[in-house]
Amino acid sequence: MDLSSILTELGEEREHYFNAVAPPIMQTSNFAFKTVAGLRAAFADEMGGYLYSRGLNPTVDILRKKLAALDGAEDALVFNNGAAAIFAGVLAHVKAGDHIISVRDPYSWAQKMFDVILPRFGVTTTYVDGRTLAAFESARRPQTTFIYLESPNSWSFELQPLADVAAFARAHGIVTLLDNSYATPLYQQPIPMGIDLCMQTATKYIGGHSDTLGGVLTGTRERIRAIFESEYLNIGSGVSPFNAWLLLRGLRTLPARLERITRTTGEVLAFLQGHPKVASVNFPLDTSFPQYELARKQMTGACGLLTFTLKDGTVDTITRFCDALQHILMAVSWGGYESLIIPKCAGIPPADFDATNPVHQWIRLYTGLEDSSYLIGDLQQALDKI
Numbered sequence: 315m316d317l318s319s320i321l322t323e324l325g326e327e328r329e330h331y332f333n334a335v336a337p338p339i340m341q342t343s344n345f346a347f348k349t350v351a352g353l354r355a356a357f358a359d360e361m362g363g364y365l366y367s368r369g370l371n372p373t374v375d376i377l378r379k380k381l382a383a384l385d386g387a388e389d390a391l392v393f394n395n396g397a398a399a400i401f402a403g404v405l406a407h408v409k410a411g412d413h414i415i416s417v418r419d420p421y422s423w424a425q426k427m428f429d430v431i432l433p434r435f436g437v438t439t440t441y442v443d444g445r446t447l448a449a450f451e452s453a454r455r456p457q458t459t460f461i462y463l464e465s466p467n468s469w470s471f472e473l474q475p476l477a478d479v480a481a482f483a484r485a486h487g488i489v490t491l492l493d494n495s496y497a498t499p500l501y502q503q504p505i506p507m508g509i510d511l512c513m514q515t516a517t518k519y520i521g522g523h524s525d526t527l528g529g530v531l532t533g534t535r536e537r538i539r540a541i542f543e544s545e546y547l548n549i550g551s552g553v554s555p556f557n558a559w560l561l562l563r564g565l566r567t568l569p570a571r572l573e574r575i576t577r578t579t580g581e582v583l584a585f586l587q588g589h590p591k592v593a594s595v596n597f598p599l600d601t602s603f604p605q606y607e608l609a610r611k612q613m614t615g616a617c618g619l620l621t622f623t624l625k626d627g628t629v630d631t632i633t634r635f636c637d638a639l640q641h642i643l644m645a646v647s648w649g650g651y652e653s654l655i656i657p658k659c660a661g662i663p664p665a666d667f668d669a670t671n672p673v674h675q676w677i678r679l680y681t682g683l684e685d686s687s688y689l690i691g692d693l694q695q696a697l698d699k700i
Contacts, residue, residue: 518649
């Protein structure tokens with residue numbers, strides 16, 4: 315389906331709401347029925363209609379249809395944040411005694427689920443360097459039922475060979491889930507590569523305005539229904555109608571925002587690579603990136619996030635640099651209109667900081683919608699102070 319059709323038309327039956335151009339927010343908790351038979355039918359199949367907004371809601375449904383189509387998937391569920399989407403996607407496919415393979419250093423709340431929550435129920439996890447298929451083959455056990463992927467991840471941007479991992483998993487009856495938050499469906503299509511469940515943190519590029527949270531799972535209609543009828547309804551982590559409306563608003567400008575951010579990121583990347591006080595810059599579609607060829611094969615673009623280090627990689631120098639920035643905000647997350655920076659050392663106790671460890675020196679930069687000259691000027695004046 316054409317991208318413009320998905321973003322501006324799909325799911326928008328305007329004749330049902332007074333021909334309004336923008337869909338309304340159906341801010342209701344429940345829905346009324348004229349007959350007992352109608353209520354009985356809704357109880358029997360809550361995904362077939364509207365009963366209670368903890369499940370389905372008309373505003374949320376418009377968003378679901380668009381997000382599924384963008385991923386090339388049959389259906390989608392929208393959660394109130396990305397961590398909830400990951401939790402439901404994993405929980406729906408594991409039981410006591412099962413084994414999970416995860417990429418190393420996953421998203422912090424995914425790792426907490428693997429390390430703290432699931433072991434209480436007899437589910438174990440093995441972390442692997444997922445850059446090669448061999449790592450997954452070596453880690454597989456007879457009890458392995460699930461593989462968790464992040465390609466690229468949001469710090470070092472490591473990728474997994476998605477089509478190969480998906481084929482291996484399917485051959486052994488293993489379910490795969492990929493966090494596609496970095497690339498978005500516009501720059502990477504995991505479902506056609508064979509991945510079972512595609513997840514995005516809609517808080518980021520989908521929303522785009524840093525004013526709402528959201529998480530997305532897409533997959534086959536059968537798999538999404540199974541998650542809906544159990545984990546989704548039980549946990550009660552569905553997105554609210556108002557937040558769904560904000561995410562719909564963000565979707566309208568997604569291609570334009572990604573195009574602008576991509577261009578700006580390239581200009582900022584070139585500045586950092588040429589600066590005498592910068593030691594290294596890491597970006598998946600730069601020719602110096604170790605997995606550059608795989609990135610080109612799997613992704614049609616990359617934007618926003620890059621990681622760099624300073625030649626003087628002490629915690630004092632990193633701190634002085636970040637504190638000196640006047641326009642680039644220091645904050646977690648990415649994908650909004652505003653540029654952000656976060657030093658890895660902020661999450662490391664000072665006594666544990668190792669100036670010889672490049673990971674401890676990482677500074678992650680997200681370029682937003684500002685002019686590149688505005689951002690480069692801020693980076694330059696901060697670099698001048700170290």
